[in-house]
Amino acid sequence: IVKSLLSQERTTFNGEHFQITNAPCEPKPVQSPLPILVGTGGARMLRLTARFAEEWNTWGTPEVAGDVIQKLRIACEKEGRDPATVRTSVQPLFFLCASDEAVEKLRPLVPADRSVLGTPSQIVDAVGQYKELGFDEICVPDFTLGNSPSERLDSYATFWNEVAVHFR
Incomplete structure (x- = not known):
């Protein structure tokens, strides 16, 4: 439905869960076709990502995100799609700390499964x-x-000068 709305003058769709008749969508996106980005880590949405999306985004530490990207690759293979055709991005919660002591003080206060906290050198390792x-x-x-x-x-x-500089 979304791809049709973004690319066609009018869209009609009669499905089990959604029905629209002669629906317009204006203004049209400048980029054509507009890439579909799905943000998820769940199995059902990973299947839909593999079927419909051009890009995928997830949260998580390297361990969590690594598990989910592998599940996306499996979902792509089940859909008959080359996983390399899905652009992937990750958005961890970065907490940049000045010292190891600051890291340990902050650690119990942040979500462990999606936070990357550390000194610049520790963040470099995670990236x-x-x-x-x-x-x-x-x-x-x-x-x-x-x-x-x-x-x-x-x-x-600090992130740019002490972390990103290692990956340019």
């Missing part, structure tokens, strides 16, 4: 693991990098 797992892109959300805009900018500068 390297995502790269080895085959992720095409790593998204760095800003809401974990500080409480104020200036703290976030400082953290981004």
Whole structure:
């Protein structure tokens, strides 16, 4: 339905769960076709990702994301799709800490399954693991990098100069 709405003048669809008649969707996207990105880690949605999406995004530590990317590859194979045709991205919750002591103080306060916390060198190691797992892109959300805009900018500068520099 979505692909038709984004590419056709009008769309009619009569399915078991959804019905639309002569539906317009305007304005049309500038990019054609608009790539479908699905963010998920669940088995059912991974099957739908393998069937319909151009890109997939997930959360998680390297261990969690590594397990899920493998499940996506299996879902692609079951759909008869080459897993390399799905662009992959991961968005862990990065917590950049100045010291090992700061890491240990913060660790019990963050979600363990999706957080990557550490000093810049520890974050470099984690980013390297995502790269080895085959992720095409790593998204760095800003809401974990500080409480104020200036703290976030400082953290981004540290991330860029001490982490990202290793992967350019």
